[in-house]
Amino acid sequence: MANPLIVDIHTHVYPPAYIDMLRARHKVPYIHDPSDGGPPRLIILSSDDDPNIPLDQRGRPVDSSYSDIKVKLDFMDKHGIDCSVISLANPWLDFIGEEQASEWAQKINNDLESTCAQVNSATATPDKLPRLFAFGTLPLGAPQQVAVADEVHRISALPHIRGVIMGTTGRGNGLDDPELEAVWGALQDTQLMLFLHPHYGLPDEAFGGPEIVRRYGHVLPLALGFPLETTIAIARMYLSGVFDRFPKLRILLAHSGGTLPFLAGRIESCIAHERTFKVNGGSVQGPQRGIWDVLKTNIYLDAVAYGTAGLKAAVEAGGGTTDRLLFGKMMSHCPPPMTFFNADNFEGTDHPFFPPLNEEDDKWTSVTTNYKAISAAFEGDEAVAAVLGGNAVRILNLK
Amino acid sequence: MANPLIVDIHTHVYPPAYIDMLRARHKVPYIHDPSDGGPPRLIILSSDDDPNIPLDQRGRPVDSSYSDIKVKLDFMDKHGIDCSVISLANPWLDFIGEEQASEWAQKINNDLESTCAQVNSATATPDKLPRLFAFGTLPLGAPQQVAVADEVHRISALPHIRGVIMGTTGRGNGLDDPELEAVWGALQDTQLMLFLHPHYGLPDEAFGGPEIVRRYGHVLPLALGFPLETTIAIARMYLSGVFDRFPKLRILLAHSGGTLPFLAGRIESCIAHERTFKVNGGSVQGPQRGIWDVLKTNIYLDAVAYGTAGLKAAVEAGGGTTDRLLFGKMMSHCPPPMTFFNADNFEGTDHPFFPPLNEEDDKWTSVTTNYKAISAAFEGDEAVAAVLGGNAVRILNLK
Numbered sequence: 001m002a003n004p005l006i007v008d009i010h011t012h013v014y015p016p017a018y019i020d021m022l023r024a025r026h027k028v029p030y031i032h033d034p035s036d037g038g039p040p041r042l043i044i045l046s047s048d049d050d051p052n053i054p055l056d057q058r059g060r061p062v063d064s065s066y067s068d069i070k071v072k073l074d075f076m077d078k079h080g081i082d083c084s085v086i087s088l089a090n091p092w093l094d095f096i097g098e099e100q101a102s103e104w105a106q107k108i109n110n111d112l113e114s115t116c117a118q119v120n121s122a123t124a125t126p127d128k129l130p131r132l133f134a135f136g137t138l139p140l141g142a143p144q145q146v147a148v149a150d151e152v153h154r155i156s157a158l159p160h161i162r163g164v165i166m167g168t169t170g171r172g173n174g175l176d177d178p179e180l181e182a183v184w185g186a187l188q189d190t191q192l193m194l195f196l197h198p199h200y201g202l203p204d205e206a207f208g209g210p211e212i213v214r215r216y217g218h219v220l221p222l223a224l225g226f227p228l229e230t231t232i233a234i235a236r237m238y239l240s241g242v243f244d245r246f247p248k249l250r251i252l253l254a255h256s257g258g259t260l261p262f263l264a265g266r267i268e269s270c271i272a273h274e275r276t277f278k279v280n281g282g283s284v285q286g287p288q289r290g291i292w293d294v295l296k297t298n299i300y301l302d303a304v305a306y307g308t309a310g311l312k313a314a315v316e317a318g319g320g321t322t323d324r325l326l327f328g329k330m331m332s333h334c335p336p337p338m339t340f341f342n343a344d345n346f347e348g349t350d351h352p353f354f355p356p357l358n359e360e361d362d363k364w365t366s367v368t369t370n371y372k373a374i375s376a377a378f379e380g381d382e383a384v385a386a387v388l389g390g391n392a393v394r395i396l397n398l399k
Numbered sequence: 400m401a402n403p404l405i406v407d408i409h410t411h412v413y414p415p416a417y418i419d420m421l422r423a424r425h426k427v428p429y430i431h432d433p434s435d436g437g438p439p440r441l442i443i444l445s446s447d448d449d450p451n452i453p454l455d456q457r458g459r460p461v462d463s464s465y466s467d468i469k470v471k472l473d474f475m476d477k478h479g480i481d482c483s484v485i486s487l488a489n490p491w492l493d494f495i496g497e498e499q500a501s502e503w504a505q506k507i508n509n510d511l512e513s514t515c516a517q518v519n520s521a522t523a524t525p526d527k528l529p530r531l532f533a534f535g536t537l538p539l540g541a542p543q544q545v546a547v548a549d550e551v552h553r554i555s556a557l558p559h560i561r562g563v564i565m566g567t568t569g570r571g572n573g574l575d576d577p578e579l580e581a582v583w584g585a586l587q588d589t590q591l592m593l594f595l596h597p598h599y600g601l602p603d604e605a606f607g608g609p610e611i612v613r614r615y616g617h618v619l620p621l622a623l624g625f626p627l628e629t630t631i632a633i634a635r636m637y638l639s640g641v642f643d644r645f646p647k648l649r650i651l652l653a654h655s656g657g658t659l660p661f662l663a664g665r666i667e668s669c670i671a672h673e674r675t676f677k678v679n680g681g682s683v684q685g686p687q688r689g690i691w692d693v694l695k696t697n698i699y700l701d702a703v704a705y706g707t708a709g710l711k712a713a714v715e716a717g718g719g720t721t722d723r724l725l726f727g728k729m730m731s732h733c734p735p736p737m738t739f740f741n742a743d744n745f746e747g748t749d750h751p752f753f754p755p756l757n758e759e760d761d762k763w764t765s766v767t768t769n770y771k772a773i774s775a776a777f778e779g780d781e782a783v784a785a786v787l788g789g790n791a792v793r794i795l796n797l798k
Contacts, residue, residue, distance in 0.1 A: 236619070312711050
């Protein structure tokens with residue numbers, strides 16, 4: 001296959017202004033500059049903010065690969081990625097309440113927009129895709145939901161914003177919260193894509209308690225918690241009728257939908273047999289549209305499924321076509337362990353966590369590996385090319 | 400395809416002695432006989448034992464389809480099931496501590512054995528499979544794990560016992576509990592199959608709290624909680640090295656492995672990048688065998704995946720063959736809603752929850768529907784016949 005277009009829709013940044021804001025904080029989430037002059041460290045979880053751990057070692061380093069767009073571009077060059085749709089990494093702005101929320105959202109979104117504009121202007125090449133687009137961030141902690149909807153409308157006019165990224169808790173009470181109706185309405189009206197991303201949303205008790213979780217490092221919350229969190233979030237959204245009231249919402253689910261492609265049929269069955277719902281004589285409305293209809297109409301998945309079993313289920317869930325799958329990054333084909341833990345690694349390619357290691361000179365190695373994985377799961381060069389980039393260009397109107 | 404053998408390995412019973420024992424209890428789990436003379440009701444969860452609900456309406460009815468083996472046989476006849484491997488339904492004996500645990504396990508297992516022996520003797524037909532086999536139950540609350548191992552060894556000599564059923568909590572602390580080592584050893588030594596079955600093991604907080612769970616009836620805990628619980632349980636077992644220490648364990652996972660086929664690659668990736676483990680310089684041993692190796696060597700899945708997406712992922716996880724998939728029952732092809740909720744419905748065919756409804760006279764309808772679903776997912780008559788019965792006969796030595 002001759003050089004298909006490659007678009008990475010799952011790649012995060014921490015703009016400098018965001019890092020400075022976290023640096024000024026002293027409770028989670030906050031950034032601390034270690035005394036040895038190493039990269040600033042982000043303490044993102046309460047469990048990371050452990051007084052038994054020296055402050056210089058808490059959390060995880062956030063180096064220039066997050067905050068310096070040049071490093072992102074170098075990484076894209078090295079790995080043959082034509083275009084990236086960047087998004088703020090967690091915890092986004094979820095921890096900012098009151099009026100400040102909107103101010104920060106505007107600041108971050110304007111930053112993202114101007115970064116894209118500057119990079120694209122400096123790198124413009126005839127007949128090539130612009131290099132950067134962005135998913136914006138929302139002031140979910142604002143006192144009124146209309147403020148969130150207002151920011152959706154505002155950024156829909158920015159030339160490089162193609163959607164918004166959101167965690168699974170929404171305004172704090174999950175995605176079936178009536179406090180999000182205005183936001184769904186704004187997203188439907190503007191047709192901005194909602195990129196739904198997990199963020200340590202399952203309690204330790206789901207895994208047997210904190211001691212069990214600690215025993216296996218980050219494996220249980222990351223390998224199982226992240227996808228389950230996404231699945232629960234979208235299921236609550238579906239059960240509460242959001243897709244009935246906003247039938248044109250567009251949602252991109254991280255990690256190939258968590259486990260939704262595998263469990264959609266089970267959700268369908270349980271609803272059909274649930275006497276709480278009106279259709280079975282109960283008092284609760286229940287969802288009107290079928291889950292497979294929603295999957296084929298409203299849901300898009302990234303191709304971050306770590307293996308052909310998951311990728312094939314994702315294709316089946318989309319109605320048997322690859323039209324709704326977008327290339328993210330594929331962790332299972334990463335080189336061996338990185339030197340420190342970072343949640344982003346688990347989406348895959350972010351420099352410096354996806355280097356060619358002993359193959360420094362072969363800039364195409366990792367991408368070639370991804371080709372192989374995607375080729376194994378999907379039949380035909382056209383399907384592969386669509387997943388790698390064509391679908392993203394079409395679905396997100398990247399031009 | 401001419402009448403393939405059909406074996407149902409996911410079908411539950413409550414023997415009369417078990418029901419009587421629950422009837423004598425007054426705290427969860429217990430059985431209450433309603434004053435209207437209707438079937439006894441099983442109050443299985445603390446949340447069902449709500450003082451605001453009249454006692455006669457708490458929990459769920461447990462009619463003769465659970466306790467009368469003749470009703471089970473009628474159901475098998477009606478649906479063309481040649482052979483069933485019956486197992487005690489939840490909550491098994493998990494709530495019985497001390498010495499009584501072993502006494503009850505022996506009683507229930509002897510009951511199961513004699514039921515199988517009597518039925519098979521009464522229905523024996525040359526060149527046909529015996530009609531019944533059983534998975535035994537374990538005294539997991541016994542003071543010493545050796546007592547549990549002793550019961551495994553004891554029942555391995557009973558002619559109709561082919562394995563044991565177990566919930567995800569084991570002896571109360573999950574399946575990575577050192578208190579289970581003797582049990583794993585006994586199961587490996589006897590080569591009895593461990594049928595791992597979920598039982599409301601996720602806390603409500605995983606779904607957003609009790610109010611959210613109640614809002615959607617049983618959909619969240621059943622559609623998502625059950626499979627996630629199974630996945631977490633087997634992941635903990637794997638992470639703690641059980642499959643390294645007991646490489647010949649045989650485990651049958653309910654509901655096509657929960658979500659394990661979809662998430663196995665993600666587990667693999669997260670382990671490879673987890674610095675807690677020795678292989679990455681940490682202090683914890685970590686699993687030595689690969690997850691895909693375990694899936695292809697130790698794990699069997701029932702074909703209760705509610706759709707081709709899940710079934711195909713289950714096949715991929717087994718190494719691309721259908722050799723490790725066993726027919727259970729397929730809920731998504733159930734007729735419309737039953738008149739009351741019962742967890743077992745969600746495995747599918749149990750009479751009276753899987754009747755031909757308006758097609759009372761067509762005893763083959765539901766089985767034909769199952770053929771269609773399995774045929775759609777698997778290629779070739781041989782593969783379909785293997786999943787419907789041939790695999791179970793071979794793997795469980797049903798003769």
